[in-house]
Amino acid sequence: MISLELENFSLAQIxxxxxxxxxxxxxxxxxxxxxxxxxxxxxxxGNIVNFGCGSLKELDFWIKxxxxxxxxxxxxxxxxxxxxxxxEAYRRGSGIRILRQDLxxxxxxFLISQNNxxxxxxxxxxxxxxxxGRKMQTxxxxxxxxxxEAEAFAGLEPDAxxxxxxxxxxxxxxxxxxxxxxxxISLDRIKRMRYPDAKAELLKLYxxxxxxxxxxxxxxxxxxxxxxxxxxxxxxxAREYPEGFPFARYGGYEGVIQQYIFYRELTDxxxxxxxx
DNA sequence: TATCAGGCCCTAG
DNA sequence: CTAGGGCCTGAT
Numbered sequence: 001m002i003s004l005e006l007e008n009f010s011l012a013q014i015x016x017x018x019x020x021x022x023x024x025x026x027x028x029x030x031x032x033x034x035x036x037x038x039x040x041x042x043x044x045x046g047n048i049v050n051f052g053c054g055s056l057k058e059l060d061f062w063i064k065x066x067x068x069x070x071x072x073x074x075x076x077x078x079x080x081x082x083x084x085x086x087x088e089a090y091r092r093g094s095g096i097r098i099l100r101q102d103l104x105x106x107x108x109x110f111l112i113s114q115n116n117x118x119x120x121x122x123x124x125x126x127x128x129x130x131x132x133g134r135k136m137q138t139x140x141x142x143x144x145x146x147x148x149e150a151e152a153f154a155g156l157e158p159d160a161x162x163x164x165x166x167x168x169x170x171x172x173x174x175x176x177x178x179x180x181x182x183x184x185i186s187l188d189r190i191k192r193m194r195y196p197d198a199k200a201e202l203l204k205l206y207x208x209x210x211x212x213x214x215x216x217x218x219x220x221x222x223x224x225x226x227x228x229x230x231x232x233x234x235x236x237x238a239r240e241y242p243e244g245f246p247f248a249r250y251g252g253y254e255g256v257i258q259q260y261i262f263y264r265e266l267t268d269x270x271x272x273x274x275x276x
Numbered sequence: 277t278a279t280c281a282g283g284c285c286c287t288a289g
Numbered sequence: 290c291t292a293g294g295g296c297c298t299g300a301t
Contacts, residue, residue: 115281115282115283116281118282168284206285207284211282211284212282212283230283231282
């Protein structure tokens with residue numbers, strides 16, 4: 001185990017922010033994260049974060065994954081102090097990070113997320129990992145399943161993943177996996193593109209529309225200017241910003257702001273706050 | 277029973 | 290180009 005003292009970092013908030021559907025709050029102060037074929041158990045007390053890593057090399061991966069080299073206090077400082085809604089959103093969610101997740105994993109996950117609820121999304125993803133992902137075991141004997149590569153779905157019947165409860169999204173995932181596995185769409189090329197080009201390329205995937213493409217750009221490609229507008233965000237903008245949201249003020253990191261807003265909406269009316 | 281969940285595809289006009 | 294119907298499924 002390796003412990004770090006971190007500012008503006010909250011495992012609980014990240015877990016609740018809904019960027020990663022394979023991060024689980026174990027409700028005992030610890031969290032489980034599966035990313036690609038890696039597994040991490042982590043816990044947090046105040047600013048001390050304990051990473052269940054065996055080596056510094058492993059830790060390096062998670063440092064990048066959690067975007068620990070970015071100064072998130074600067075995003076908070078940029079929030080308009082006269083904007084009560086956003087100030088409160090940041091106050092509650094200042095421990096959120098924009099994760100640097102695997103491109104294919106995010107693409108598949110957010111294909112599944114559309115017009116769906118979070119608990120079923122998690123189940124769907126667990127199902128495809130168990131059915132198609134490589135079975136793994138940690139040194140401590142924890143069993144888990146890696147996220148399947150695109151090749152694992154290419155060639156399946158379009159409806160094959162209905163058995164994993166994907167519903168009508170089955171054909172989206174199968175067909176998109178085929179476009180990627182065949183090289184018709186190159187994820188490596190997309191990784192080198194700027195936001196507008198990357199988004200345009202992602203939109204060619206079957207089942208990927210504007211909102212999902214923005215999620216992929218933000219959560220995998222780390223294009224912080226991507227601002228996913230889902231049904232919740234749409235409602236907030238209409239309710240809290242009838243004159244229009246000040247996108248220009250937050251140019252270049254609109255997506256970070258979106259996460260603070262999304263997190264506030266997600267947690268509003270519940271506890272108000274998920275740890276600190 | 278109807279609505280909604282981090283939408284998108286497809287077809288009409 | 291925009292508008293609207295349809296869509297798997299489970300929770301409320």
